Amino acid sequence: MSASDLPRKEVTVLKGHEGAVLAARFNSDGNYCLSCGKDRTIRLWNPHRGIHIKTYKSHGREVRDVHCTPDNSKLVSCGGDRQVFYWDVSTGRVIRKFRGHDSEVNAVKFNEYSSVVVSAGYDQSLRAWDCRSHSTEPIQIVDTFSDSVMSVCLTKTEIIGGSVDGTVRTFDIRLGREIADDLGQPVNCISLSNDANCILASCLDSTLRLLDRSTGELLQEYRGHTCKSFKMDCCLTNTDAHVTGGSEDGFIYFWDLVDATVISSFRAHSSVVTSVSYHPKDNCMITASVDGTIRVWKI
């Protein structure tokens, strides 16, 4: 696969957020995308047609992360107001607010069955919330991290959290084991490969690190971009052939997965690229930036 297959052509610019957009995420089938930002709103878009569909307002402070269930019926979001909001997509109402984090909540994810929400907070903890019961108490608190947990990923049986303390911790529910991989550098964001065998961890020394999940081995390091002080996303492309991520100077980088060479890098935004999300099937990507725009990229 060459550079020509990479989504480098800007198709649409989604404008609407006032101020920085902190996260942009495709939904599970890639037809829609969600974004959230400093203006305390969550917005639902159709990125392919460039249409703004809905705005979800209830957060008291900036919204840092948002995630959608596979059936597109529910949303979960979190942010600076220390709460996790559980939304109904169609009505735009908040079904539940999960309070319990002692500080800002950095990331949030649904599990496979959309029955549990796992949130990662600045209070050095991961918390699991039950969506089925009416209890607003967390059903699990993981507080083995020694610094702010920046990112969380879920598989069918595991909860994976990346923290500023430099560790990526995998909590295997089936085995009852916690596996801590110490990278030695603050971990900004983690993302799973599509085959779920590897973790891509974005570290604050401007390096993306690819870890083998079974052995904890460092497979590859990707450098070239700048990532020193902001929470920025990284991800693998839908084919797992490339690694992509933003840079603090507004560039987007593509690396070859295997030989870690920068295949392509181009200026996408005028400011920090906070979030990248790759379409689950097509060669399409959305990026969000501090400049308040979300851009849709295709081949």
Added chain:
Amino acid sequence: MDSDQEDFVFHGTPIEREEDHSSRKKKALAESSGNLRSLPAWKQEVRDEEGRRRLHGAFTGGFSAGYYNTVGSKEGWTPQSFTSSRKNRAEVKQQSLVNFLDEDEKAELEGRSLAASSKFDTFGFTAAEFARKQAEKENRSSRPSAIPGPVPDEIILPAAESIGIQLLKKMGWRHGHSIKDSHSSSLYEARREARRAFLSFTSDEAKPMLSTSMLAENNFEDVLDKSAEDDDKSPKITPVYMLKPKQDLHGLGYDPYKYAPEFRESKRLRTAGGRAHGQRARDNLFGLNSGNIAPGFGIGALEELDVEDEDVYGSGYDFEETLIEEAEEPAKLSIELHNNRPRLTDKEHGILAGFQLASNSDYQLERFEPPRIPKEYKPIHKFSGPLEIGSRLSDPPPLEVAPPEDSNLKVLIEGVATLVARCGKIFEDLSREKNQSNPLYSFLNGGKFYDYYSRKLWEERQKRNQTRPLLDRDDLSVSKMTAETRGRILGERPLERSSVAPISFDTHAGVKFHTNLVDTFTKPIVFNELLKVSKPFKDDPAKQERFEQFLKEKYQGGLRSTDSGGTSYMSESVRARERLDFEAAAEAIEKGQLAKSSTLNKHSMEFSVGAMQFTSGGIEDAKSVQVDELPGKILPKREEFQWRPSPILCKRFDLIDPYMGKPAPAPRIRSKLDSHFFIPDSFKASGTEEKVASRGDALPMTQSQMSENTNLVEKEPEVQMEIENVERPVDLYKAIFSDDSEDEGETSAVNKVENPEKKVEAANATLNRLMAGDFLESLGKELGLEVPPDLPPSLDKARDPLHKEVPHVNDIGNSTVSEFTKEDKSLEARELVQNLSIDGKKYASNDSLHKRSDDPSFGSVPQHDGKMRSLYDQSDSSPSEDERSRKVSKRHQYSSYSDSDSSEQRHHSSSKRRKSHSSREREKRSSRRKHSKHRKHRDKDSPERSRHRSERERDESKRDKRR
């Protein structure tokens, strides 16, 4: 009415209420008909609809306030409809200003108000107003004027002067002048004269500097004088100074910095700077609170700004702020400098209204002139002693001479040489001058030991000027340098050699060399030798050289010339790193040296290994990067821990809880137990683990313990605590007290896994029973009570709980079950027991308990109780048995208790409800049951010994009290 009155007896004369009333009514009617309306206002009376006079109170008008108690018109506020027909035109009321004025306003309008007459109106307010009115009147009277239409008031100003002004004018004041006394002005004149004189005295250099400002001053003063003389030409020389123009948007008198004065200055600076830069108008509030806030988003009024509200994405630095400060400082200074004089004069002139210059002030600014710099001064420091570095290097070395015998003299010579080498020739000259007569210093004047002195001097200089010792010179310098000189340089004390040294010095030079070295610095020379054999930086000759230099310096101590020529091109950091490398290398060499057993080959091996390491920190960047990466490659360190997901999480993830049925996390138990009391080791080991251990080891062990403990009362609380600490799994209760139609399978599974725990518990329980029984026995003996003989069977049972002795249990049964199932009652009973025992009535409780146990309604219980026991005490009950027992118990609960008293019924009916209760409540209940269970064990121990039980409870209650 009359019929009513007939029943009463009246005393005195009745008040004629009816008549009064009716007459008033009539009166009111008459009024309303308008009879009285013709009366003037002050004669009119205000009455209510019943005709009574309405009293409003002394301050609100008495009886005649208002116009019929209305708004002052006959109509009042009653709504009116506007009707106007062709025949009957509605009158268009012409409203004038007068209609809307109050009485006093009207009076004022008419000019009837009391005011200062124009004659005495100093400030002319009233006069001005009056004049204006006058003008208005004139205007109104439609006199033809030049300006058509109404003339604005501003144009027509009355030319009325107040009496004050007139007085002042009489006194010589003229318009536009400040009011000052002649005394102050004369003072001012005198001062000006003095200043002029002073200026004329100042030196010629200073004059041009000040001349400009002086000129300005003079001009200014001249202008002043002139204007004072003829003020008709420049009538307004007292300008009105607006000291603080109001530029903000606050209300008048509002001071935003009232409670935070420290911000005022910064604000002022900022605004000043902002004006200077023509930008930067930031909101006050936010600017004050925190530096960077994302544009556009505020937060709620009830929230305070926090760290997280700062705009992290904004352009990181406040450039403007710093710029301003930089720009501000010099500007201010220059203004200060330039305006110094004029400002002073301004102040002296008494420009501040209402302030006078103090004739004599305590404060006097003392100014000192800067020190005068001599004309020939050049800001370069020259050392008078000549620098002899270059010349000395080329000098041929003087011959080596043997030192003088006299050690004192030798020391002196060497000392002088060192000093001279260090401080230059001037010291030599000085000391020569000083010690002209002193024979000791003859060596300075070419005396006996001059050769030795010159040699020493040369050596010292060599040493000092060593810029780049080459390899060939190495031997020389090292051999020539004596230990003493080095030691002296280092400030070391010369070793005692008064007896030895002279002898050795007399001998051959080579011998001397040896002894000297051996004396103090054994190591360096050996190292130097070693170095020749093995060089750690072979691949980099320059570096090797530096290393050798470093080594030499290191072992020489003291004079470490860091900027030796070779390293000058290196940066500071690189040098520092290299230095570290060298240190490490030297250490390695030293180690190698110390481990003498190793051969030379080994040495070289070590060094070669070392070389790998030492070259790493070198200048080459690529290498260092590699080194940096080395730990990185190792870094993803993997560690594994145990982690316990909560059961509900597992359920939600559709996974089987890996810790299902296992005891609660170990650390919690440990902490709980350890913090409270000490447990025998065997217990700790068996507590959380297999039942085999607890049954096999703990039991015999505790029995042996028991034999020791029989009379030890203080051991008892320990056991007691254990009983309480045994956790009862919640599911067990669920299994018993809930109808298991829905979660049958689940609970059974749970029960299956929970077996080990139960077994442990059972073991504990048996142990407790044993201990308790034993204790009771001993207690009974002490108190002289009869001890029931059925201890052996209980012991038996404890030893082998598998053999359930049903008849025996049956015996026990009654009281147990009664207490267990009717927990309320049992609790009540226990309270009763405690109360009673506290009161000292030992046996009362006994009776009550007996009564309860003898209650016929519990007749059918025994079998059930046995099953219950099997549930709790049976150590190795199989799940099926467990299940069965539970079912049986259920059946019994419903069958056998159906005819029991109502409290029983209530209990069972409530069980269903309880299930739906929150877990917390369940816990609470279970804890209560724990108590009851606790009791049950005790009861079982001594079924017939309720007396003893009460004894024990008394004891327990005492203990409780103590606690």
